[in-house]
Amino acid sequence: MKIDDTTPDEGRSPAWSRRSVLGTGLVAGTGLVAGAVPVLAAGQAAAAPSGSAAQWVTPTGSIIDPRHELSPPLPDDLIGRAPRVSGSRLRALTPDRRSEVESSSPGEGRQFSPSSTIPFSFRYDDFAVRDLPVELRPYYRSSPLPLEDTGTRDTSGVRMMITGGKMYDHPVAQAQYGIALLESHRLTGNVEYLQRAIKQAERLVNRRTLRGTAWFFPYDFNYALHAVHDLFRPPWYSGMAQGQALSLFVRLHEVTGNSAWRTAADATFASFLLPPVAGKPWGVWVVDGLLWLEEYPHPEIVRGDRTYNGHTFAAYGLWDYWRLTGSADAKILLQGALTTARDVYAAIRNRSWRSKYCLLHAKDSGNYHTTHSIQHTQLYAITGDEYFARIADVYYTDFPPIGVKANVRMTAGTHTAYKFSSTGSALGSRSMTLTRNSTAPCTDRLRISGRSGIWYAISAGTFAGYHLQETRGARFAIGVNAGMTYLLPRLGTVVPASLTSYTIDSNGTMVSGATGLVAGDPVSFDMRAVLNGVEHYRLAGGDHAGRWVGYSAIKPAS
Numbered sequence: 001m002k003i004d005d006t007t008p009d010e011g012r013s014p015a016w017s018r019r020s021v022l023g024t025g026l027v028a029g030t031g032l033v034a035g036a037v038p039v040l041a042a043g044q045a046a047a048a049p050s051g052s053a054a055q056w057v058t059p060t061g062s063i064i065d066p067r068h069e070l071s072p073p074l075p076d077d078l079i080g081r082a083p084r085v086s087g088s089r090l091r092a093l094t095p096d097r098r099s100e101v102e103s104s105s106p107g108e109g110r111q112f113s114p115s116s117t118i119p120f121s122f123r124y125d126d127f128a129v130r131d132l133p134v135e136l137r138p139y140y141r142s143s144p145l146p147l148e149d150t151g152t153r154d155t156s157g158v159r160m161m162i163t164g165g166k167m168y169d170h171p172v173a174q175a176q177y178g179i180a181l182l183e184s185h186r187l188t189g190n191v192e193y194l195q196r197a198i199k200q201a202e203r204l205v206n207r208r209t210l211r212g213t214a215w216f217f218p219y220d221f222n223y224a225l226h227a228v229h230d231l232f233r234p235p236w237y238s239g240m241a242q243g244q245a246l247s248l249f250v251r252l253h254e255v256t257g258n259s260a261w262r263t264a265a266d267a268t269f270a271s272f273l274l275p276p277v278a279g280k281p282w283g284v285w286v287v288d289g290l291l292w293l294e295e296y297p298h299p300e301i302v303r304g305d306r307t308y309n310g311h312t313f314a315a316y317g318l319w320d321y322w323r324l325t326g327s328a329d330a331k332i333l334l335q336g337a338l339t340t341a342r343d344v345y346a347a348i349r350n351r352s353w354r355s356k357y358c359l360l361h362a363k364d365s366g367n368y369h370t371t372h373s374i375q376h377t378q379l380y381a382i383t384g385d386e387y388f389a390r391i392a393d394v395y396y397t398d399f400p401p402i403g404v405k406a407n408v409r410m411t412a413g414t415h416t417a418y419k420f421s422s423t424g425s426a427l428g429s430r431s432m433t434l435t436r437n438s439t440a441p442c443t444d445r446l447r448i449s450g451r452s453g454i455w456y457a458i459s460a461g462t463f464a465g466y467h468l469q470e471t472r473g474a475r476f477a478i479g480v481n482a483g484m485t486y487l488l489p490r491l492g493t494v495v496p497a498s499l500t501s502y503t504i505d506s507n508g509t510m511v512s513g514a515t516g517l518v519a520g521d522p523v524s525f526d527m528r529a530v531l532n533g534v535e536h537y538r539l540a541g542g543d544h545a546g547r548w549v550g551y552s553a554i555k556p557a558s
Contacts, residue, residue: 063364064357068227070172070238070295070310073367076403079374080483081142082527083135093130093384094489094524101491101557102128103386106343111289112336117329120275120284122291124336127383131323134186136381136487138316139176139247144184147192151177157196158203163221169207171217174200175244182251194255201252204245205264209235209281214270216281217241225296225305226361236299239283240307242271243293243314250320262324269321272333276302283314284333290343291336293318296358305360308348309368312341312375319382338379345391348372353447354399370401373484381487386557389486393556396484396528400454404445406477408456408468409508409532410438415475417458417466424450432462445470445482445530476533478508483529489540492554494521501539501547508532515544525554 066072095101109125112118134140152160152167159173178200185193208215218235225232246268253261272293276282278301283294285302295310297303315337322330348355354369356362365372376392379385416431440463442456454470456477468475499517504510510532517523526540528551535551 063366064368065227066367068224070170070240071176071313073309074371074374076367076370076401079370079377079401080485080527080529081140082485083133083140083142083487085133085135089133090489093132093136093381095384095491101386102384103390103558104342105387106346109339112332118273118332120286121289122286122336123289123339124291124332125339125342127335127338127385129319129322129331129334130382130384132381138319138378139179139183141180141183141187144187144190144193145180147190149196156199156203158199166221168219168221169203171204171207171219171241172238172244174204175217175241175248178248179244179251182248182255185255197248197252198256201245201248201261201264204248208267209237211271211274211281213267214274214281215264215267216271216283217245218281226357226363229305229361230298230303232296232299234299235281237281237283237297238295238310239293239297239314240295240310242268242283243317246317247320250317250324253324265321265324268317269327269330272318273329278302290340291333292340293337305358306344307358308341308344308356308365309371309375311337312379315341316378338383341376341379342385342387342391345376345394349394349398352398353449355395367402369395369399370403373401377484377486384488386490389490390556390558392484392486393528399447400445400530401482401484402444402446404477404481405441405443406445406479406481407439408442408458409476409478410434410440410468411474412436413474415463415468417463417468419466420448420451422449424448428466430463430466439478440464440468442468442477445477470533472533477530478532479506480504481530483527485527486525489524489526491522491524491557492537493557494519494523495553495555499523499549499553501544501549502531502536503547504531513547515547515549517544523549523554525549 104125109123112122112124114121149157152162154160159170159177160167161170161173178197181193181197185197204217207218209218216237218237220234222234223232223236246265249261249265249268253265272284274282276285276297282297285292285294285304287306292304292306293311293314294304295307296305315334318330318334318337321327322334344359347359350356355365355372357365357368373392373395376388380388412434414431414433416429418426419428421427440458440461443459444457446455446457448455448467455467456470458464458466458468470476494517497519499515500512501515502510502512523539524541525537527538529536529538531548536548537551537554539545539547539549
C-alpha cells in the first residue's frame with residue numbers, strides 16, 4: 001500500500017496530480033458515466049436538468065436522473081440473482097420453525113445515549129447482526145469484470161470522471177470499482193485485479209481530508225444537487241463514499257493481511273463517530289431521532305436530502321467493519337442505520353408506484369426503486385428480520401422490477417394496445433383479432449401512471465411502441481420473469497386445503513403436481529416471480545424445493 005507518509009493538518013491532504021484520459025465511461029454499476037455530474041463555474045447558476053433517457057411513462061422532470069447522481073442504480077438482473085450456498089450454511093442462518101422468526105415493527109427500539117465514543121443520541125432496535133457467506137454479502141459478483149478496462153481512468157488506472165472538459169477524482173466510483181475488482185480477484189485468483197483494487201484505495205487514502213483523526217474523501221468540483229437544487233462548492237463529501245471506502249479497506253485488509261488497510265479502515269470508521277458541524281466534513285446526522293448516513297451532506301450548513309439508497313450503501317460499510325473488528329460502536333451505529341431504513345420505508349413509499357429517491361425532494365426514484373427492493377433483501381440476510389423481506393415485497397408490489405425483456409403471448413381473440421401520455425392519458429390505441437396464439441417482444445413490464453394493472457412495453461410487430469395490459473391467460477410474458485430472490489429462505493404456512501406445485505420450461509409449459517401439504521403446514525420459500533403472467537413463490541426446502549406455488553398459497557411468517 002503506497003500512502004503519502006506526510007501527516008496532513010486538519011483540512012486538505014497533500015496535493016494530488018490530475019492525469020490524462022485513457023477511456024470513456026465507467027463499468028456498469030460502478031459509478032457515473034463520463035460527463036454525468038453537472039459541474040458549474042464559480043458563481044454560475046444551476047441549470048435545469050438535461051432531458052433524461054426516454055421513459056415509457058413518468059412526468060417529465062419528476063424522475064431522478066442517474067446521470068446527476070453519485071452512482072447509477074444496481075444492475076437490473078441483481079434482484080434475481082440466485083446465490084449458490086451450501087445447505088448447512090443456509091440452515092444456520094434460517095429459523096427452523098415459524099415461532100423462531102424474528103420480525104420487528106417500525107417505531108420499536110430504544111434510545112442510545114451519547115457516550116465517550118459516539119457523542120450523539122439516536123433510536124435503534126436491537127437487530128441481530130450476522131456474518132454471511134461470501135455469496136450472500138453486499139457487492140457479491142458471480143462473474144469477473146473484463147480485464148480490458150474501458151472506463152475513464154488516469155495513467156495509473158484509477159477511476160476518474162470527466163465533466164466540463166476536466167478530469168476529477170470520484171471517491172464513490174473508485175471505491176465501487178475497487179470492491180468489484182476484489183470480487184473479480186476472488187473469482188479468478190488473478191493478481192492483476194488485486195493490484196488495480198489497491199490503486200483505487202491508494203488514491204482514496206492519498207487524497208484524504210482530516211477532521212481530527214478521521215479520514216474523509218473529498219470531491220473537488222462544483223455540484224448541483226440532483227442537477228437543480230443546492231450548489232455544493234468543493235470540497236464536499238458523501239456518507240456513501242465514506243461507507244463504500246470503508247468496505248474497500250476492510251476487504252483489502254482481509255485479502256492482503258496488510259495492517260495499513262486496517263489503519264485506513266479504522267480512520268474511515270472514525271468519520272462515523274463525528275457529529276455534523278457546518279463547514280467541516282461530515283456524513284452522519286440525526287433527524288427526528290433517526291440516524292442517517294447522508295449521501296449528500298451540505299458542505300456549508302448542516303442539511304442533507306436523506307437519500308435512501310445511499311444511506312443503505314453506507315450502512316454496508318459499517319457491517320463490513322463490524323465483521324472485521326467486532327466493534328460494539330460499529331454494531332450500534334449499524335443498528336441505528338437499520339432502524340432508519342425500516343422506519344422511513346413508508347415515507348419513502350409511493351403506493352402503487354415507484355418509491356421516492358430522497359425525503360427532502362421526494363423525487364421519483366425511477367430505476368433506483370428496484371435498488372431499494374434489492375437492498376431490503378440484503379438487510380433481511382444481514383439481520384434475519386422478516387420485516388425487511390416484507391418491505392421488499394411491498395416495493396415489489398408497488399412497482400415491478402425493471403428490465404423484463406420477454407416474449408408476450410397473446411391468445412386467440414381481440415387485443416387492444418395503447419399509447420399513453422406521461423400522465424397516463426390515452427393518446428391512441430390499436431386493436432387486432434387473432435385466430436391463433438401469437439407473440440410479440442417487450443422491453444419492460446411496468447405500471448402506467450393513473451392506470452390499473454401491469455403493462456408490457458411492446459417493441460416490435462403491430463403493437464410496436466404501444467402498451468399491452470397483462471391479463472391472466474390472455475396476454476402474458478412467457479416463462480419466469482421479474483424474479484426477486486430473498487437471499488435467505490423465508491418461512492410460511494400453506495393456505496389452501498391442499499397445495500399444488502408447478503414446474504415451468506422456457507416455452508412457458510407448466511406441469512402441476514400434488515405436494516401432499518395441507519393448510520397450516522410449514523414451508524420455506526426463497527423467490528418471488530411471475531410465471532406466465534401470474535405471481536408465484538419458489539419453494540426452498542423439502543422434497544419440492546425448486547418448484548413453484550401460487551403467490552396466495554403461502555402466508556409468510558410475521
